[in-house]
Amino acid sequence: HQSMRLADYRPPAYTITDVDLTFELEDHQTRVTAVSQVVRQGETQAVLELDGEHLTLLALTVDGEDKTPEQQTDTALVLTDLPEQFELKVVTEIDPANNTALEGLYKSDGTFCTQCEAQGFRRITYFLDRPDVMAKYSVKVIADKHKYPSLLSNGNLVERGDLDDGRHWVRWQDPFAKPCYLFALVAGDFDCLTDRYTTGSGREVALELYVDKGNRHRGYHALASLKKAMQWDEQVYGLEYDLGVYMVVAVDFFNMGAMENKGLNIFNAKFVLADAESATDDDYFNIESVIAHEYFHNWTGNRVTCRDWFQLSLKEGLTVFRDQQFSADMASPALVRIKQARVIREHQFAEDAGPMAHPIRPEEVMEMNNFYSVTVYDKGAEVIRMLQRLLGQGGFRKGMDLYFERHDGQAVTCDDFVQAMADANGVDLEQFKRWYSQSGTPQVTVQSEYDAKHQQLILTLSQHTPPTQDQADKQPLPIPFGVELVDEHGSRSEVLSLSESEQRFCFDHVASNPAIACLTGFSAPVKVKQTIADSDLIRIALKGQDDFVRWDACQTLFSQHIHQLAEDSSRNSSEQVSEALSELIAELLKSPPEDAALLAEMLMLPSFDTLSQQQDIVNVDGLLRARKLIVTRLAQEFATQWQQLVDERPKQDYAYTAEQANWRRLLDRAMFYLAHSELPEAETQLQQVYQDSDNMTQTLGVLTGCQQANLSLFDSLMSDFEQLWRKDSLVMDKWFSLHASRPQDDMAGQLESLMEHPMYSINNPNKVRAIWGPFAMRNPQAFHQADGRGYRLLTDYLLNLDSVNPQVASRLVTPLLAFKRFDLGRQQHMRQQLERLAEQATLSRDLYEKVTRALK
Ligand code: HT7
Numbered sequence: 001h002q003s004m005r006l007a008d009y010r011p012p013a014y015t016i017t018d019v020d021l022t023f024e025l026e027d028h029q030t031r032v033t034a035v036s037q038v039v040r041q042g043e044t045q046a047v048l049e050l051d052g053e054h055l056t057l058l059a060l061t062v063d064g065e066d067k068t069p070e071q072q073t074d075t076a077l078v079l080t081d082l083p084e085q086f087e088l089k090v091v092t093e094i095d096p097a098n099n100t101a102l103e104g105l106y107k108s109d110g111t112f113c114t115q116c117e118a119q120g121f122r123r124i125t126y127f128l129d130r131p132d133v134m135a136k137y138s139v140k141v142i143a144d145k146h147k148y149p150s151l152l153s154n155g156n157l158v159e160r161g162d163l164d165d166g167r168h169w170v171r172w173q174d175p176f177a178k179p180c181y182l183f184a185l186v187a188g189d190f191d192c193l194t195d196r197y198t199t200g201s202g203r204e205v206a207l208e209l210y211v212d213k214g215n216r217h218r219g220y221h222a223l224a225s226l227k228k229a230m231q232w233d234e235q236v237y238g239l240e241y242d243l244g245v246y247m248v249v250a251v252d253f254f255n256m257g258a259m260e261n262k263g264l265n266i267f268n269a270k271f272v273l274a275d276a277e278s279a280t281d282d283d284y285f286n287i288e289s290v291i292a293h294e295y296f297h298n299w300t301g302n303r304v305t306c307r308d309w310f311q312l313s314l315k316e317g318l319t320v321f322r323d324q325q326f327s328a329d330m331a332s333p334a335l336v337r338i339k340q341a342r343v344i345r346e347h348q349f350a351e352d353a354g355p356m357a358h359p360i361r362p363e364e365v366m367e368m369n370n371f372y373s374v375t376v377y378d379k380g381a382e383v384i385r386m387l388q389r390l391l392g393q394g395g396f397r398k399g400m401d402l403y404f405e406r407h408d409g410q411a412v413t414c415d416d417f418v419q420a421m422a423d424a425n426g427v428d429l430e431q432f433k434r435w436y437s438q439s440g441t442p443q444v445t446v447q448s449e450y451d452a453k454h455q456q457l458i459l460t461l462s463q464h465t466p467p468t469q470d471q472a473d474k475q476p477l478p479i480p481f482g483v484e485l486v487d488e489h490g491s492r493s494e495v496l497s498l499s500e501s502e503q504r505f506c507f508d509h510v511a512s513n514p515a516i517a518c519l520t521g522f523s524a525p526v527k528v529k530q531t532i533a534d535s536d537l538i539r540i541a542l543k544g545q546d547d548f549v550r551w552d553a554c555q556t557l558f559s560q561h562i563h564q565l566a567e568d569s570s571r572n573s574s575e576q577v578s579e580a581l582s583e584l585i586a587e588l589l590k591s592p593p594e595d596a597a598l599l600a601e602m603l604m605l606p607s608f609d610t611l612s613q614q615q616d617i618v619n620v621d622g623l624l625r626a627r628k629l630i631v632t633r634l635a636q637e638f639a640t641q642w643q644q645l646v647d648e649r650p651k652q653d654y655a656y657t658a659e660q661a662n663w664r665r666l667l668d669r670a671m672f673y674l675a676h677s678e679l680p681e682a683e684t685q686l687q688q689v690y691q692d693s694d695n696m697t698q699t700l701g702v703l704t705g706c707q708q709a710n711l712s713l714f715d716s717l718m719s720d721f722e723q724l725w726r727k728d729s730l731v732m733d734k735w736f737s738l739h740a741s742r743p744q745d746d747m748a749g750q751l752e753s754l755m756e757h758p759m760y761s762i763n764n765p766n767k768v769r770a771i772w773g774p775f776a777m778r779n780p781q782a783f784h785q786a787d788g789r790g791y792r793l794l795t796d797y798l799l800n801l802d803s804v805n806p807q808v809a810s811r812l813v814t815p816l817l818a819f820k821r822f823d824l825g826r827q828q829h830m831r832q833q834l835e836r837l838a839e840q841a842t843l844s845r846d847l848y849e850k851v852t853r854a855l856k
């Protein structure tokens with residue numbers, strides 16, 4: 001397996017301006033005829049190297065004449081002696097029904113479907129499968145009319161007809177030139193919901209949502225979200241939709257969340273279908289956000305696309321930033337920001353600390369699918385957010401306008417984006433570009449000196465980025481560092497610009513020594529090192545103005561106490577948990593913040609993953625024990641208040657409104673503590689909440705509380721739940737996840753029996769993720785068993801999964817890669833399992849890249 005390097009980028013020697021594709025769809029022998037108009041861009045003798053994988057070549061002509069390729073390999077077709085401009089016809093045969101990798105054209109559950117990003121188009125035909133080759137597509141699809149009434153592709157439907165053998169055909173034309181990764185085709189039998197949207201300039205757009213038969217009633221939220229996203233993009237960025245139709249198809253077999261193919265988005269059904277009984281508030285939130293994300297790609301990704309895959313963050317970081325802005329405008333901004341900070345701290349910091357560390361614009365890639373990462377997506381979005389903070393909202397908008405004005409219809413680089421921002425605002429962003437090329441998590445150390453006599457506060461900030469596996473030397477970065485000074489009189493905030501290794505900032509007229517809250521609004525994706533007293537944290541939590549730092553102060557207070565307790569194994573009584581935590585909870589419950597969602601988050605202990613990111617070598621047993629002790633203590637000490645919150649839950653009919661959802665978040669928290677309270681009546685009370693629930697959020701809240709507290713009620717409720725939902729694939733994923741994340745020592749039997757369930761299939765990524773994701777990523781007690789049995793279970797499974805679906809296998813291996821951060825015993829067990837994987841002769845490129853980097 002070979003790596004590719006950003007430094008080796010060269011423009012293509014030939015380009016393709018127009019493509020005419022014909023698909024004759026059959027389960028095992030789909031015939032694809034591709035007629036491309038090819039133009040030479042390089043020198044006269046340039047060879048044309050077409051990408052192609054898993055294809056059977058049936059015919060090849062150049063300007064109507066048979067052509068013999070100079071060379072044909074498993075991955076390429078090389079043609080020489082070509083004219084400057086010509087028509088290339090390639091006929092290939094593919095086997096969609098045996099395509100379990102779900103890349104290219106595949107058939108699952110009776111539906112034909114494509115996934116071409118990043119490099120799936122080469123599994124459909126021999127082609128220049130790179131994003132800087134942009135062509136206009138005309139697509140004819142021919143298939144059995146009875147089995148596949150809907151034949152969809154990008155753009156506008158221009159012609160259709162029937163054949164006399166029971167098949168029918170349609171022709172689609174997309175007026176916009178696009179890279180082949182945005183090509184899509186779907187053939188199936190769906191229910192279709194339709195609606196209309198009139199753009200700001202008065203153009204009519206037909207909206208069509210295709211879902212599995214019988215699921216129409218679950219599509220309304222997605223459709224409403226789409227319209228909100230269309231309107232928001234017009235209002236905030238002045239961007240309108242550009243085709244006459246916008247189609248969204250929900251499918252059950254899908255490798256990721258969704259795909260932004262031009263005019264024809266394909267979605268994992270999980271991010272489309274929702275009703276109160278079957279979907280949680282989080283599902284509703286995610287649907288709104290993913291629908292918006294894919295819609296926003298129409299401008300940031302499709303109209304302006306990436307020159308090469310190293311530039312992926314150009315479209316993903318920017319589009320995640322845009323979907324976060326949208327979500328914050330739709331619901332609780334504090335909650336959206338807290339969720340995002342958690343993603344960065346739990347997952348992105350971990351990626352930086354491990355063998356897959358890379359900058360948001362990676363420099364060396366073996367398997368592109370491995371770089372659809374939290375770094376490229378989420379740190380990428382944080383980088384855009386810092387730009388916006390630097391330029392102000394108006395300046396950022398000016399930069400976006402110039403970016404579209406310059407680059408609409410082009411395939412460009414991250415540097416082009418930053419340049420547009422710089423030029424539109426007349427600023428120099430050279431140092432800022434380091435955020436694109438430098439990997440790793442900067443640590444900012446904060447020291448303060450208060451001079452009471454002169455009423456002056458001096459803050460000394462210093463930054464240091466530890467080396468990462470991919471990069472030894474690090475430079476200082478420009479860091480917008482938000483601070484809020486909170487004293488008994490009130491608070492004041494400022495965003496400090498830290499750009500050197502060390503800087504001093506002076507604040508005058510500071511009447512008393514304030515509590516210093518750092519990183520207001522999570523202003524940069526950095527770690528903060530600060531010595532801070534419990535009393536200052538409590539003051540920030542209760543009196544701070546910035547919602548993020550209020551929440552963060554609670555997290556820090558909890559973390560400090562959990563770490564202390566974890567290090568002292570002699571302390572195993574919950575009685576000894578500090579008074580500071582009790583004081584915080586008592587005050588929060590007495591005078592809560594207005595936003596119930598914020599209160600719910602403030603009451604939540606940091607997760608095992610967050611805590612483990614704060615240690616150099618993770619103390620698994622200590623952290624699990626200490627966290628549990630503190631939960632139990634808080635559950636018991638405030639049992640009456642938890643009970644009261646549960647009893648006083650509003651009883652109105654379910655609606656997904658910000659107010660109701662925020663309240664349900666608080667109810668969730670109260671139920672979690674109630675389940676841990678050991679009150680004799682807790683189980684009866686929780687059972688009552690389960691029984692009177694009219695919505696999945698509340699139901700799942702009860703189940704999660706019972707599961708985490710290990711109540712016997714959990715088993716009976718889970719059986720009841722299964723009886724009720726055993727035919728519903730998406731809901732059963734929740735049931736699988738609850739079983740797989742149940743804290744216990746031995747999971748072998750449990751996992752085995754889940755995989756014997758009639759709903760389970762190794763071919764369905766949602767099922768695989770529902771079981772193995774929670775086990776490996778949200779069940780530290782089971783996964784990190786000291787004798788290594790958790791690691792072995794995962795590896796046994798990955799060895800099977802890799803040959804079925806390498807992309808999904810490669811995502812699931814992530815927790816094993818961090819082995820150097822664990823104690824020697826666990827390290828050895830994890831390493832052993834990685835070595836088992838490495839020994840596989842047929843290991844996919846996806847797993848090979850990660851495993852070899854980890855073992856380096
Ligand atoms: N742009 C898409 C990324 C993607 C993907 C989606 C589904 C299946 C496989 C995929 N490979 C890459 C998703 C997005 O960010 O919008």
Ligand code: ZN
Nearest residue numbers: 293297316319
């Ligand atoms: Zn995206």
